[in-house]
Amino acid sequence: MLDNRSRTLLKTLVEHYIADGQPVGSRALSRFSGLDLSPATIRNVMADLEEAGFVASPHTSAGRVPTPRGYRLFVDSLLTVQPLEARQRGAMEEALHGLPSSQIIASASQLLSGLTHFAGVVMAPRRAASRIRQVEFLSLAEKRILLIIVTTDGDVQNRILNTEKAYSPSELVTAANYLNQHFAGMDFEQIRHRLTQEIQQLRDDIKPLMNLALEAGDAALSEETAPYVISGEKNLLDVEELSSNMKRLRELFDLFDQRSSLMRLLDVSNRAEGVQIYIGGESGIAPLDECSVIAAPYTVDGQIVGSVGVIGPTRMAYERVIPIVDITAKLLSSALSYKSDN
Numbered sequence: 001m002l003d004n005r006s007r008t009l010l011k012t013l014v015e016h017y018i019a020d021g022q023p024v025g026s027r028a029l030s031r032f033s034g035l036d037l038s039p040a041t042i043r044n045v046m047a048d049l050e051e052a053g054f055v056a057s058p059h060t061s062a063g064r065v066p067t068p069r070g071y072r073l074f075v076d077s078l079l080t081v082q083p084l085e086a087r088q089r090g091a092m093e094e095a096l097h098g099l100p101s102s103q104i105i106a107s108a109s110q111l112l113s114g115l116t117h118f119a120g121v122v123m124a125p126r127r128a129a130s131r132i133r134q135v136e137f138l139s140l141a142e143k144r145i146l147l148i149i150v151t152t153d154g155d156v157q158n159r160i161l162n163t164e165k166a167y168s169p170s171e172l173v174t175a176a177n178y179l180n181q182h183f184a185g186m187d188f189e190q191i192r193h194r195l196t197q198e199i200q201q202l203r204d205d206i207k208p209l210m211n212l213a214l215e216a217g218d219a220a221l222s223e224e225t226a227p228y229v230i231s232g233e234k235n236l237l238d239v240e241e242l243s244s245n246m247k248r249l250r251e252l253f254d255l256f257d258q259r260s261s262l263m264r265l266l267d268v269s270n271r272a273e274g275v276q277i278y279i280g281g282e283s284g285i286a287p288l289d290e291c292s293v294i295a296a297p298y299t300v301d302g303q304i305v306g307s308v309g310v311i312g313p314t315r316m317a318y319e320r321v322i323p324i325v326d327i328t329a330k331l332l333s334s335a336l337s338y339k340s341d342n
Contacts, residue, residue: 002073009033010054011043011078012118014066018315021240068280068314070084071292072116075277075318083320090207092327096335106229108308108332115324118239118312119256123228123266125305125336130155131187135179135213137161137172145172145209149217152185159216163209175206179213188218212314227263228306232257233264234298241290241313251269251287271308275326295319296329300336310333 002010013024017024026042037045046064049055052281057063060173063184082093091245095111096104105122137150145161149279167175167317183191192214235254236242242249255262269276278293295309308329310321 002052003056005035005037005051006045007078008035008252009042010066010070011074012072013064013077014070017065018317021315023058023061023065025061025063028063044102066314071279071314071318072282075279079319079322081322082190084323089327093331096331098226099335101336104332104335105130106231108328109229109231112308112310112324112328113235116310116312116316117232117235117312118316118320118321119230119232119236120308120310121228121230121262121266122308122332123263123270123306125300131185132179132183132191132217133183134305135176135217137167137176137209139167139169139172143148144167147213147216157217159219160208161209161212161216163212165208167209171206171209175209175213178206179210192218227259228266236312239313241315248287248290252291255285255287265293266295266307269309270297270304272297275319275322277322292316292318294318294325298327298329298333298336300333302337305336 006144008049009029012029015085016024016028016032026039026046029046030037030039035047045058046055049070050057053067054073055064056067058065085103098106099107099332105124109120109122112122128153130153132149134150134151138146138148138161140146143163143166145163145167147159148159149159151157162316174205178221179191184192186194190261195210195214233253236249236252262285264286266277275296281289281291283291283293290313291311292314293309293311295307297307299305308325310325312321
């Protein structure tokens, strides 16, 4: 626990560092903190805060900078969030108003990026798992088979299967008939669960084909929609703390391409209430060690279906970014719920 003097000096240091980007010395703290303290007293408090892990001293300066732990304390108990002006909120609402559902997600991502000058990300609404109406196998070559999947929504997906053995036309018909007779109306997760129990009843030569079909079909239907839309990644090139480390910057852009790790982080945000803030290593994702992620879930008709977020440096204006993420989530909820009612 920090006393009020230490908390005030830490708050002043974080705010000054966010605004200026330079290590903060005792003279600046004396001037901006509003406390009547001698430079010696301030230096002693700073030494205690450094020992406790809230601030650090760069080698090139006598001043100090916040650590992720310092940012966390600042965000949790020292931050004063600035509510958005009615004019800005109105402009945000206008940006999402009247758009087709397919464009609202991308527009929300661009809105987050444009307002914060960082990367804006919106996790697309999770669709109900597609259910299977019919499956067909068509031989293309000796060990290449075309899997044709028709869903109950009328979508058609094709995938090529490379098998270890050749299958005759009659074997392919038998395999397709088995799937259609036993699993029509189910999604692939349900089919996999049932097949795990019934796999012993299948002929040994058909089992590998069934497993290939399940993997390919599941992948095909999960790719129907992009898991999330991200905008403004290039803004991060202008952030000095990130652009000075090209190796980490490349890892960060690889993360945006791979998507899976970021999806897991956004999934966690979906299960939480309100705005979630991940500072540095708290995300558990190595390329984000020098970044912060601010995310909030959004709903359609009261059900959480996705999340919105901003990815930027740990040195960001949290008091301004947090309400932008919060309001964007609320406006997206309203816009998509309106679409579902009309």
